[in-house]
Structure formats: structure tokens, C-alpha cells
Amino acid sequence: MSDLSPDAGRPGVIHDLGYRHFDGAREGTPAIARTLFVTGLRHAYGLGRSGKSKVMPFVLLAMSLLPATIVVGVVVLTGLGELPVSYADYTNQTQLLVSLFAAAQAPVLFSRDLRHRSIVLYLARPLPAPLFAVVRWASLTLAIFLFTAIPTVVLFAGAMLAGLDKSDQTTAVLKAVVLQALLALMLAGVSGLISSVSLRRGFAVVGSVMALIVLTGIVTVLQNIAYYEGDSETVPVALGLFSPWSLVNGLANAWDAGVDTPVPVDGAWVPAYAIVAVLLVAACLLGLVARFRKVGSR
Amino acid sequence: MGLAPVISTAGLTKHYGTVHALTDLTVEVGDGVTGLVGANGAGKSTLIKVLLGLLEPTGGHASVLGHDIEHEGQEIRRLVGYMPEHDCLPPDVSASDFVVHMARMSGLGASAARERAADVLRHVGLDEERYRPMGGYSTGMKQRAKLAQALAHDPRLVFLDEPTNGLDPAARTDMLNLVRRIGTEFGIAALVTSHLLGELEQVSDHVIVLDGGHLLRSSATGDFLQRTGGLLVEVVGTETERDRLGEALAQRGLTCRPRGTMVAIDPPPPELAEGGAVHDLIRDVAADLGLGLMRLQPDRRHLEDVFLEGGTRV
Numbered sequence: 001m002s003d004l005s006p007d008a009g010r011p012g013v014i015h016d017l018g019y020r021h022f023d024g025a026r027e028g029t030p031a032i033a034r035t036l037f038v039t040g041l042r043h044a045y046g047l048g049r050s051g052k053s054k055v056m057p058f059v060l061l062a063m064s065l066l067p068a069t070i071v072v073g074v075v076v077l078t079g080l081g082e083l084p085v086s087y088a089d090y091t092n093q094t095q096l097l098v099s100l101f102a103a104a105q106a107p108v109l110f111s112r113d114l115r116h117r118s119i120v121l122y123l124a125r126p127l128p129a130p131l132f133a134v135v136r137w138a139s140l141t142l143a144i145f146l147f148t149a150i151p152t153v154v155l156f157a158g159a160m161l162a163g164l165d166k167s168d169q170t171t172a173v174l175k176a177v178v179l180q181a182l183l184a185l186m187l188a189g190v191s192g193l194i195s196s197v198s199l200r201r202g203f204a205v206v207g208s209v210m211a212l213i214v215l216t217g218i219v220t221v222l223q224n225i226a227y228y229e230g231d232s233e234t235v236p237v238a239l240g241l242f243s244p245w246s247l248v249n250g251l252a253n254a255w256d257a258g259v260d261t262p263v264p265v266d267g268a269w270v271p272a273y274a275i276v277a278v279l280l281v282a283a284c285l286l287g288l289v290a291r292f293r294k295v296g297s298r
Numbered sequence: 299m300g301l302a303p304v305i306s307t308a309g310l311t312k313h314y315g316t317v318h319a320l321t322d323l324t325v326e327v328g329d330g331v332t333g334l335v336g337a338n339g340a341g342k343s344t345l346i347k348v349l350l351g352l353l354e355p356t357g358g359h360a361s362v363l364g365h366d367i368e369h370e371g372q373e374i375r376r377l378v379g380y381m382p383e384h385d386c387l388p389p390d391v392s393a394s395d396f397v398v399h400m401a402r403m404s405g406l407g408a409s410a411a412r413e414r415a416a417d418v419l420r421h422v423g424l425d426e427e428r429y430r431p432m433g434g435y436s437t438g439m440k441q442r443a444k445l446a447q448a449l450a451h452d453p454r455l456v457f458l459d460e461p462t463n464g465l466d467p468a469a470r471t472d473m474l475n476l477v478r479r480i481g482t483e484f485g486i487a488a489l490v491t492s493h494l495l496g497e498l499e500q501v502s503d504h505v506i507v508l509d510g511g512h513l514l515r516s517s518a519t520g521d522f523l524q525r526t527g528g529l530l531v532e533v534v535g536t537e538t539e540r541d542r543l544g545e546a547l548a549q550r551g552l553t554c555r556p557r558g559t560m561v562a563i564d565p566p567p568p569e570l571a572e573g574g575a576v577h578d579l580i581r582d583v584a585a586d587l588g589l590g591l592m593r594l595q596p597d598r599r600h601l602e603d604v605f606l607e608g609g610t611r612v
Contacts, residue, residue, distance in 0.1 A: 019421060019484040022414055022452035026376065026405040035402050050390055050431075117386045121447060124350055124380035125403045126372050297353055 040139025064097040068151040072158025086258025087176035103208030106191035115199040129296035133288040145184035175257040186244040189284025216245040227262040236263040304487045309358035319344040321511045331481035333498030334491040336508035342491040346457045379448030383459040389433025393443040404451035438469040455487045527565035528597035534590035
């Protein structure tokens with residue numbers, strides 16, 4: 001292999017130490033799960049991966065930050081009395097970018113290991129398959145949450161710079177953050193589940209786009225048709241149960257977080273929206289766990 | 299560790315519906331390199347997956363490094379390394395990054411993982427190419443990277459599923475030497491599967507033969523290769539010379555048959571076997587015929603013979 005003569009004692013010679021055993025401390029399952037979580041979060045933004053894979057997440061992030069910086073500039077320079085768009089509504093307005101981010105990055109965390117079958121190497125290690133699925137989902141959830149929270153932080157900083165009422169703004173921001181967390185849980189579940197089933201990246205992206213963007217569009221259109229054509233308010237509100245975005249927007253509307261829906265969500269619809277959202281998250285998570293458990297026993 | 303078996307199974311059975319992948323397997327595996335031989339579908343990979351705790355056995359028990367497979371799978375997976383048969387490397391990551399990550403997934407800290415990965419990649423013989431994405435690797439390099447990730451966390455036992463699969467003869471020899479070193483120099487017990495019996499003759503201390511999920515035989519490699527008591531003789535020349543020698547030896551009371559360019563002699567009668575009398579006889583016969591003696595060696599059995607015998611028995 002090497003053409004260096006193994007002369008001992010000569011300066012600059014690399015000595016073969018032979019095989020060395022590792023007798024240091026080994027981490028337990030929680031530490032391994034934490035490592036996987038952090039790695040997954042970094043990979044969702046292309047960090048620690050090829051340069052090409054950083055383009056998509058950061059271009060999307062920049063696009064969703066651009067309007068926020070413009071809004072901040074306008075508010076600070078013109079001294080408006082309030083933000084032209086509420087924090088929660090900003091996320092809603094940029095929903096196309098958020099959905100695209102989830103659709104594009106979920107395959108990174110959920111398809112790659114299954115497609116290249118490196119999942120086998122993970123499962124031959126201490127982390128059990130269900131925990132692996134949950135950790136991956138947690139990574140994607142935080143990645144999506146950060147994607148929506150960063151523009152919110154920029155808007156909030158702008159509002160503070162412009163000297164808007166601190167307590168009002170803080171309340172609105174906290175509401176938006178809670179809604180964004182719920183949204184991230186749902187989007188990560190839906191896009192993750194789709195990516196773990198359709199292993200070709202293209203199919204996974206298209207599937208997530210269908211579920212997150214097209215479905216939301218259809219729900220919104222139907223809600224509006226039902227609102228203008230029908231005479232009951234029940235149908236448009238009920239339709240809102242069928243997409244993650246309309247669920248979050250309905251809850252934001254009910255919570256007075258500054259998001260308009262075709263029909264106000266109130267009364268018994270509020271707990272119904274909350275329950276459906278929680279059930280959706282739980283169902284996706286159970287689906288992911290079942291999927292990885294099945295892969296693990298192959 | 300000492301005498302405690304590395305792996306022991308008792309009546310281990312795994313059925314997939316009507317397919318019987320493993321049937322009532324009772325076997326013990328000790329330190330060193332153990333070969334697990336069988337045709338495709340003999341149950342080798344299934345056995346490994348059951349031992350890793352990834353598949354639940356239909357019946358029976360097994361323990362790996364003193365841990366029960368049904369209840370302590372996690373503990374087992376902490377102590378063993380696994381090199382799967384099929385491709386399992388993401389193409390867009392370098393071997394260096396990948397092995398570090400896999401070491402961390404086995405519970406090594408960040409700096410320990412980096413150090414171990416560098417060490418192990420050196421041992422398996424991946425040099426500068428370790429920094430390139432693995433998608434561009436040759437089969438030989440991929441096999442080395444797969445082996446490196448199995449060794450990254452310094453396991454006490456490695457399962458190597460067909461490590462020589464798809465390698466050319468030179469790379470095959472390299473890989474077998476590496477397997478031999480893992481068992482001896484590295485001091486890591488290894489269970490190596492192969493469908494090529496000849497390979498395991500060279501590297502393993504012990505061989506387990508599976509056929510259709512049944513245990514055919516389990517014993518030390520030396521026992522498989524025991525001397526038959528027969529001899530092989532080769533003389534200079536062509537088949538004509540070979541046959542002349544064979545006929546002459548047959549006249550002296552030996553049972554001979556041609557094998558390739560050689561004459562195979564069945565175990566001689568007792569009066570000739572004493573004190574090398576048969577060797578003298580062969581020498582004298584060759585000298586009388588004026589034939590140049592090229593080779594005279596004991597006839598050993600091969601693993602293949604054992605396999606064929608077993609196959610007809612079952």
C-alpha cells in the first residue's frame with residue numbers, strides 16, 4: 001500500500017500503532033437521540049451537507065424574510081401606529097413558502113435513509129426504530145418552526161424599534177409563536193409521513209405539495225363558494241377541518257390573533273378545530289412510528 | 299469473557315408465514331472468526347437479524363455476549379457491529395463524515411468518534427478517497443466503508459454479511475485478510491457469512507453450515523479439513539505419464555484414480571501405511587518408470603465435500 005520503508009527511528013515516519021480499542025465512556029440512548037436530533041435539524045437546512053443542498057432552504061428562508069424586512073423598514077421610517085400585517089397573518093401570507101420548505105426538506109430526513117437503506121445501519125445501533133422516527137419528526141418540526149419564527153422575530157424587532165406598544169405586541173407575538181408551533185407539528189407530521197412512504201424524492205415533494213398546498217387551496221376555494229352560495233355558516237367552518245393551514249388559521253381567528261377566515265370560527269368549533277389538529281399530529285406520528293417499525297423488522 | 303460463548307442459540311426458529319427461514323437452530327459461537335455458510339436463502343441473514351434483535355424469533359432462545367435477544371436487544375446493539383450484505387451507503391456523504399456519524403449513533407462522543415473513524419478507515423484501507431462522496435466509490439471501496447462503520451464503535455462482535463460480495467479476486471483476498479485480522483489482531487469476534495465455502499476455509503476458526511434453515515454441521519474448521527489418509531501424486535508430463543504411474547501403482551495393490559493432473563490414492567492398506575512405506579513405494583515406482591516426481595502430498599477434504607455429504611443426508 002505505502003511505498004515508504006518502515007525504517008524505525010527515522011524522523012517523520014508514521015508508526016503503525018496497530019488496532020487500538022476504545023475504552024472511553026459510551027453515551028446512553030438520550031444522548032444518542034439528542035445527537036440525531038441536532039444532526040437532523042442541521043441537515044434540514046443543508047448544514048453539514050453539500051453546498052448544493054443549502055440553496056433551497058436558504059433561498060426559501062430569504063424569500064420569507066424579505067417582506068418582513070420591508071414591513072419593518074416601512075413601519076420604522078413612516079412611524080405607523082401598528083404593523084400592517086399581524087404576526088400570525090404574516091405566517092399565513094407566506095404559507096406557500098412554508099409549505100414548500102416542509103415539502104422540500106422532509107425527504108432529507110425521512111426518505112434518504114430508507115431509499116439508500118442506511119436505515120439498516122441505524123437500526124443495528126442502540127436507538128430503537130420508533131424513537132428514531134420520533135426524533136426525526138422532532139428535527140423537522142423545529143426546522144419548520146424556526147422557518148416561521150425567524151420572520152416573526154424580525155417583525156417584532158421592527159415593532160419595538162418603531163416604538164409600538166410593548167405589551168400589545170408581546171401578546172400578539174406569543175399567540176403567533178404558539179400557533180406556529182402547532183403548525184410546525186402538523187406540517188412535519190404530514191410531510192414526514194408522505195416522505196417516509198414515497199421514497200423517490202420527486203414523488204415525496206409532489207405528494208407533500210399536493211397535501212399542503214393544493215389541498216389547502218381547494219379547502220379555501222370550497223369555503224368561499226359555500227360562504228357565498230350557501231346560506232349556512234356551518235359548511236365553510238366544517239370545511240376548515242380538512243387542511244392543516246385552515247385549522248391553524250381557524251384557531252388564530254378564534255383566538256383573535258389577527259387572521260381572517262371566510263366565516264368566523266367560534267363556539268363549539270374552536271375545541272373541534274383544536275381536537276382535529278391534535279388528532280392529525282398524533283395520527284401522523286403513529287403512522288411514522290408504524291412505518292419505521294415495519295422497516296426495522298425487514 | 300473466557301469460555302462463555304459469544305453467541306448461543308437454543309431451538310431458534312423463524313418462520314415468515316409458510317416460509318421456514320430458520321428451524322430449530324441450536325448452535326454456539328466462540329471467539330475468533332466463525333464462518334456461516336449456506337446457499338442463498340439458507341437463513342444466514344435471517345439469523346443475523348434475529349441475533350441483532352431486529353427480527354423477533356418465532357420460537358426458541360438466543361443470547362449474544364450474555365444478553366438475551368428478546369429483552370436486551372438495545373444492549374446487544376451497543377456491543378456489536380453489523381455490515382449488511384446490500385448497499386446501505388448514502389451517495390452524497392463522504393466515508394469520513396459517515397463513519398463519524400455512525401460512531402456517534404453508537405454512543406461515542408464527538409471527539410472520540412472522529413478519532414475512531416480515522417483509525418478504522420486507516421485499518422480498512424480507505425486513504426484519501428475517504429473525503430470523497432461515497433456515490434463515486436468502487437464496490438471494493440464501498441465494502442471497506444461498510445466494514446469501517448461496523449467497526450467504528452469498537453464492538454466486541456461483528457456480523458459481516460457477505461463481505462466479499464461483488465469483489466474481484468485481489469480485493470477478495472484483501473477483504474479476507476482484513477476479516478482474519480479482525481478476529482486475531484483486533485481481538486473482535488466475527489461471524490462471517492458466505493456462500494463460497496473455499497473462502498471461509500482460509501479465514502475462519504469454526505464453521506457453521508446452514509441448509510434451508512437447518513443446521514447441517516458446526517465444528518472447528520480443522521475438523522472439516524481433516525486428512526483423509528489418502529495421497530495426491532503428480533508427475534512431470536501429460537496425462538499419459540499420469541496414467542502410466544496410476545496403472546503401475548494399481549498393480550502394487552493401491553486404489554488409484556485420476557484427479558486433474560494428479561493421481562489420487564485412496565487410504566492404503568495397513569501394512570503399507572506403517573512408517574511411510576507407501577511413500578517409499580511411490581518413489582520407487584516413479585523411479586522405475588523413469589518419471590519425474592513433482593508433488594506428493596496428503597489428500598485433504600474440502601468444505602465442499604462436507605456440504606455435499608450433508609446435502610445428500612438431509
